[in-house]
Amino acid sequence: MDVSSIKNPSFIKDLSNQELEQLSSEIRKFLIETCSITGGHIGANLGVVELTLSLHKHFNSPIDKIIWDVGHQSYIHKILTGRGHEFNSLRQYKGLCGFPKTKESRHDVWEAGHSSTSLSAAMGMAKARDILGNTNHVVPVIGDGALTGGMALEALNHIGHDKTNLTIILNDNEMSIAPNVGAMHNMFGRIRTNHNYNRFKFDAESFMNRLPGGDRLRVSADKIKDSLKYLVVDGIFFEELGIKYIGPVDGHNFKELDEAINTSKQINKPVLIHVVTKKGKGYKPAEVDTIGTWHGLGPYKLETGEVIKGNEEGPAWSALMSNQVLEYAKQDKRVVAITPAMPVGSKLTKFQQELPDQFFDVGIAEQHAVTMAAGLATQGMKPYVAIYSTFMQRAYDQLLHDVDRQNLNVLFGVDRAGLVGADGETHQGVFDVGFLSQFPNFTIMMPKDGNEAIDMVNTAFKTDHGPMAIRYPRGNAPMLRDTKEHEILDIGTWTYERKGSNLSLISYGPTVNFISDIADELLKEGINVNVINARFIKPMDFEMLHELGKESMPIITIEESMLTGGLGSQIATFLKDHDYKNVLRRIGIDNEYIEHGDVDLLLEDIGISKAKIKSLAKSLIK
Ligand SMILES: Cc1ncc(C[n+]2csc(CCOP(=O)(O)OP(=O)(O)O)c2C)c(N)n1
Ligand SMILES: CC(=O)[C@@H](O)[C@H](O)COP(=O)(O)O
Ligand SMILES: [Mg+2]
CATH class of the missing domain: 3.40.50.920 (Rossmann fold)
Incomplete structure (x- = not known):
């Protein structure tokens, strides 16, 4: 089938699972080929081919609301909703956006680009449905990385308490951009390991739900399950919050997906289906990637997966900054580096390897990253927070209330400052100057070249001058002279x-x-x-x-x-x-x-x- 000619997803409902498997292969081939020319978030998309087909089979988009968290994994959804023929323009000027866009399609019911918004948005849509007396499903799809974001946890807290009817899909591929981190990630690992028990629990539940006999039988069945659950399952987290847990489900197996979604539809309260997928599935170079290179990248050679390099002169700005900070950290253990889930993009992996005790990947948690840095600074430490300009927006109040107001010595490497290109409007780094400039104590710098960046890092570590931000763009830094001596710049001089x-x-x-x-x-x-x-x-x-x-x-x-x-x-x-x-x-x-x-x-x-x-x-x- 020519997947670029698909007009709408309704035909999927009539396909057998065997036909869906065939379609999955065709979609993968199409994605791997087109992204080799345009670049894009190929890894995440290859992992959700079967899941996306299954969602469009069991739900009726756009009446049922499928909400993609971050939205970088929505390519298959775009293909199924009639945009395959535009894929050669993906992420290009005036072309198809790499994230859901309401103006592109009525099937894109929520726009994103930043992480962890889907559950709150879903809660809003579900409450609107209930108040207006509608009956549609609301289906947020959130990754294991995005679920570590504070907003998602705030939403879970509310959803469980409110008992709102939602079908939450947790797409667990064990990866954020880099390998996922944190206690939640460890918990998902334990749930996956307890797979046998969970299979039993899942089967037992579907069986019990099918039994006649009314509420009394169901109540006692629930009691049996509950006691069993306390004995064996690590993953009672969601159930304790009031959210029905189903899984883990093999996200590449249509039969398992069918069962899980059908079961969820019978439950009139919040349900979380834990779907296990493989990032990069179906394309060897992406499948074996353990670093995060294939999360999102530019054009690559189809046969080998070799990334096609552009005209890159000079070191990457992010590498220059991170390696410079590393030099100070080697001399002074008070210098520590913090990243909110971006060790790869911020080029902090060398720092992580060489000084693991002075490095913190806190997950998708910009607010926590900033306030943790403030806490460190109160104890005389010299924290460096590498953070993309666009994601720094998440931490406005922490920058103001915790760092600037207390005039703490925290250095921010404001990465991807300025226009970022292919990611577009959700990711342009164009607001930080405006909001940081309002804060009385902040010093904001931007180097014209790599040499000046080195002087700025030196200035930050050699002066105790309160909060400082060094902005730098995506791409590579020109090095205009040999730098031997590092200057301390006079603050506030042009x-x-x-x-x-x-x-x-x-x-x-x-x-x-x-x-x-x-x-x-x-x-x-x-x-x-x-x-x-x-x-x-x-x-x-x-x-x-x-x-x-x-x-x-x-x-x-x-x-x-x-x-x-x-x-x-x-x-x-x-x-x-x-x-x-x-x-x-x-x-x-x-x-x-x-x-x-x-x-x-x-x-x-x-x-x-x-x-x-x-x-x-x-x-x-x-
Ligand atoms: C607020 C915010 N911080 C950081 C990012 C960068 N980012 C985009 S996707 C991603 C990883 C998401 O992992 P997961 O939700 O598990 O999705 P996967 O790519 O594994 O499918 C990160 C850190 C972002 N988009 N938004
Ligand atoms: C979806 C997302 O937020 C990230 O994957 C982002 O696209 C990374 O951008 P860089 O490619 O600039 O690191
Ligand atoms: Mg993931």
Whole structure:
């Protein structure tokens, strides 16, 4: 079957399990081929082929609400709901999104990208159903990694208490991006090991549910099961919360999935079906991956699984930062590194191997990561939290209430700062400047190159200056000079990359190098501009700002960030507050979400392009 021609999932209901197995193979082949060109979250999707088919067989989407946690594993759902023919545009500019998108399909009833939201969303949808007198099913699908997120646990607490009718699918593949961690993960391991007992329990329950004889028989049967459960089962966690546990179920076996889902439908209260799957199933390189490389990646060679490298010059920003911190940690055991489930992306695996006692992977728990760092800092430790800008949003109050208010020495490596490209609007790192700038004690830096990043790490560890954030983008860091001596930077100072007399271009991060190139081109046309590296976004260089105000040349600020609360807005406020009359134009993201696609194309859209900046500069000088 040509899976790209599927229009809607209704045909699945008529297929035998043998036919579904055949369809599973065809879908896997299609996914492996298309993702080899587009890249994507292939590992997670290969693991849920049978599960997705089964859900669409037993539930009636979109009346029944299938909610994908994180949403990175929704490709099969997209294919079944008529989007297979668009897969060559997956995660590309103006193409199919890598996460559920309501505007793409009425079957995408919930949008995500960040983890652990599905249970709360499901609870909301189920309560709406009950209040409005509807009868549809609500089916959140949450991974073993996502279930470690605080929000998911808050939701379980509420769901169990409220006894809301929900069918929770726990997709347990033992992996987060990296191997999953934590006590919950250990508990799932024990449940999987107790498989025999659980099979018995599952069979006994279906048997008892089929028996006639009314409530009395059912009550005594429940009592037998309960006492047995206390004797043998580790996984009473969910049942104790008031959520019926079914499983573990082989997530690649249609018969087992059929049984479990059919049983769940007979129970009018919250049910959790524990489905065990294999991440990467059906593609050898992804199946044998124990690190997390195949969770999500760019294009690869189909035959070998070899990842196709781009034009990467210089070290990855994340590696540069993590290895630099590692050097300090080797000398000083007070330096510890914390990651909320991103050791692979944040390139902390070397740190983890070399200094396991100074390393903490806390799971998908950004709030806990930040407050734990605050706790460490109160004891004179020097914690480094590597955290993606987008996921830092989860910890707004912890950054404010726990770290900044107590003015604690915590260093944040704000990874994936700026536009990230293929992951799109849920993942762009464009809000942190705005919200961190509000906090009185925070110092915010962004290096233009790898050398400056090294100086910034040095500055952070050599000064006790309260909370500090070093932002750095996805991709690779240019190394512009040999670094032997590490500087301590004067906090709140900017530098002139070049001096001019017609206009000032101000930016931070690698964009500074980009505007230096623009300045070169303008010079050839007789326009001589200041290029200013605002390496400290907070505090700003007030001395230089007064200088610029007095010179009263026009200013253009350029930032890969939201305009509201951004550097340009803060400069505008400063100039106005001090009655300077400079004409100022801000280039950045103006009150909108930026979708997925090639970063250069996205930058062009927001006005960060050579042509646009040059033309604006010329118009201001006239
Ligand atoms: C709040 C938040 N933190 C971190 C991430 C990054 N992230 C995306 S998927 C993932 C692992 C999810 O593991 P699991 O739920 O088990 O799904 P699997 O990929 O194993 O199917 C992580 C850490 C995220 N999307 N959101
Ligand atoms: C779905 C998710 O949140 C992560 O898998 C994310 O896509 C990782 O991004 P990087 O590829 O930039 O590490
Ligand atoms: Mg998992």
